Amino acid sequence: MIFDRITRTAFAVASGFLMLLAFGLITYAAYEVVRSLLVDGTNIATSLLEAVGYSVIAIAVFDVGKYLLEEEAIRAREMRQPAEARRSLTKFISTIAIAVFLEGLVAVFEAGKDQLPLMIYPTLLLLTGVALVIGLGIYQRLSAMVENETTDREQSKAPLRRRTREPKSA
Structure with missing residues (x-):
């Protein structure tokens, strides 16, 4: 405590x-x-x-x-429900991805057209943002699949539990 x-x-x-x-x-x-x-x-x-x-x-x-x-x-x-954890992590990663994209955009403008070698940093930032969004999408897809499988298993077991719990009548 x-x-x-x-x-x-x-x-x-x-x-x-x-x-x-x-x-x-x-x-x-x-x-x-x-x-x-x-x-x-x-x-x-x-x-x-x-x-x-x-x-x-x-x-x-x-x-x-x-x-x-x-x-x-x-x-x-601790988050007990997978959906709750997924929503929280999605919100957090989305904010970070937006920050990375905006920083990359600002860096593109700072580098300008005349300083082509300086475009490496903004390009890497933008690629990092893309990787974050793709990774978030994969995480969303996989966690939703796991949630659906878990829910399906729980629902398929539920009728069996009810049958075993009911008293037998003579």
Whole structure:
């Protein structure tokens, strides 16, 4: 019982810290945009693209913190139903995939048309996002198949249980 409380507290503290870091990233992105507007000679387009990148990372970090808070600190239990675990993991991976795609898109714009060798990083990011989505699709398909098989087995055994439990009449 005490270990459970310590674990929940640790997850809550880590979650809060991640959320504060996400807020710090958003604040820094806003500061850099305002600073580039006020200082002559600063490229506003670069500042805006960097702000988008920081914001995307902040969203992903915040979502990780939210996930930890909801699933580990508040609920503090293992997911009993496969569908519940699948939904939770799908939501989490989807957020990460979106962050990867947005970061890849920002990196494409930062690399620009003139700096072709710099396109390797954004290309790898986009391919990573595609791999995440494909992996999520495979996971969804396989876990749904397992859920259906488990449900079918339970339903096929249910009538047998009822028959054995009913008292025999004379």
